Amino acid sequence: MGDFNGDGAQDLAVANANSHNISVLRGNGEGTFQAAVNIGAGINPASVAVGDFNGDGAQDVAVANWGSASVSVLRGNGDGTFQAAVNFGAGSRPFSVAVGDFNGDGAQDLAVVNLGSNNVSVLLGNGDGTFQAGVNFGAGTRPLSVAVGDFNGDGTQDLAVANEGSNNVSVLLGNGDGTFQAGVNFGAGSTAWSVAVGEFNGDGAQDLAVANYISNSVSVLRGNGDGTFQAAVNFGVGFSPRSVAMGDFNGDGVRDLGVANFGSNNVSVLINNTR
Numbered sequence: 001m002g003d004f005n006g007d008g009a010q011d012l013a014v015a016n017a018n019s020h021n022i023s024v025l026r027g028n029g030e031g032t033f034q035a036a037v038n039i040g041a042g043i044n045p046a047s048v049a050v051g052d053f054n055g056d057g058a059q060d061v062a063v064a065n066w067g068s069a070s071v072s073v074l075r076g077n078g079d080g081t082f083q084a085a086v087n088f089g090a091g092s093r094p095f096s097v098a099v100g101d102f103n104g105d106g107a108q109d110l111a112v113v114n115l116g117s118n119n120v121s122v123l124l125g126n127g128d129g130t131f132q133a134g135v136n137f138g139a140g141t142r143p144l145s146v147a148v149g150d151f152n153g154d155g156t157q158d159l160a161v162a163n164e165g166s167n168n169v170s171v172l173l174g175n176g177d178g179t180f181q182a183g184v185n186f187g188a189g190s191t192a193w194s195v196a197v198g199e200f201n202g203d204g205a206q207d208l209a210v211a212n213y214i215s216n217s218v219s220v221l222r223g224n225g226d227g228t229f230q231a232a233v234n235f236g237v238g239f240s241p242r243s244v245a246m247g248d249f250n251g252d253g254v255r256d257l258g259v260a261n262f263g264s265n266n267v268s269v270l271i272n273n274t275r
Contacts, residue, residue, distance in 0.1 A: 002050035002059040005080035013061050015045040022048055022063055026080050039074060039082050043067030051099040051108040054129035064090070064097040064112050071097055071112050071121075075129050088123055088131045092116030100148040100157045103178035113143040113161055120146060120161060124178050137172055137180045141165030149197035149206045152227035162188070162195035162210055169195055169210055173227050186221055186229045190214035198246040198255040201274050211237070211244040211259055218244055218259050218270065235270055239263030 004011045009029035013022050014036075020043055023036035042065025053060045058078035063085070064071055069092055072085035091114030102109045107127035112134070113120050118141055121134035140163025151158045156176035160169055161183070167190055170183035189212025200207045205225035210232070211218050216239055219232035238261030249256045250271055257270040 002061070004059055004076055004078075004082075006058070006078055011080065013048045013050065015041070015048045015063055017044045017046055017066065020045065020067075022061065022074070024080065024082070037081075039085070041065060041072040041074070041085050042070050042087055045072070046094070047096040049097045049099045049110075053108055053125055053131075055107070055127055060129065062097050062099065062110055064094040066093050066095055066115070069094065069114075071110060071123065073129060073131070086130075088134070090114060090121040090123070090134055091119055091136055094121070095143070096145045098146045098148050098159075102157055102174055102180075104156070104176055109178065111146050111148065111159055113139065113146040115142055115144060115164075118143060118165075120159060120172065120180075122178060122180070135179070137183070139163060139170045139172075139183055140168055140185055143170070144192075145194040147195045147197045147208075151206055151223055151225075151229075153205070153225055158227070160195050160197060160208055162192040164191050164193055164213070167192055167212075169208060169221065169229075171227060171229070184228070186232070188212060188219040188221070188232050189217045189234055192219070193241065194243045196244045196246050196257075200255055200272055202254070209244050209246065209257055211241040213240050213242060213262075216241065216263075218257060218268075237261060237268035237270070238266050241268070 009027040025033040044067030058076040070087040074082040093116035107125040123131040142165030145162040156174040172180040188210040191213035194211040205223035208221040221229040240263030243260040
């Protein structure tokens, strides 16, 4: 989601793997959207993230391209249109991209998980919409999703990576200069497909939610506030969940979960019982 034309209504950007582009659907502000406008990306785009990479106040998008070992950056013009994609190299089969400021310079950076090379590429932003060459940090086996948080409360951004092949989440603590410590793995369910970051129990420490494709569950890993996590607690959802997102769906001030289920063609909503 983003506001690509500055009208105050949220818009959508969708990665289309088979047509090698993204669709931008401008929001009308009352829950409906205009017809999609398609913009070229790399080969087999699998994930899209939103940021302002050149500091002009217009939102841009970054796209992880599974088929071309790259991330495409499409700079926004501020009116809902985008400039042609500029590609930056990543690892083998990049599958997910997230935005953060990993070296504290005020310029937004990218983290890209690479399914084929079992690592995360970190591309530091130059602040003008271009990025430095990716530096790779190890993750688990067949990583599919990356999310950004501050898991040890030191004010620097860390990474959480869901590893489909090793049924766990790798947590890479940031050093504050754009580099990361070696990943520490925490168990999730079978075939961890997607990870999201939030705070579920009101203790101020960030927690993780992981959608598990084979075990038809979402794992919740409560953070201890020092970069470590408690053992996963699993909650059943629909068949073959592939994506998890957080929101406050009932207005009680605590985060709930929404899970997209590939195998049962529905969405599971899990209401948080913390309060």
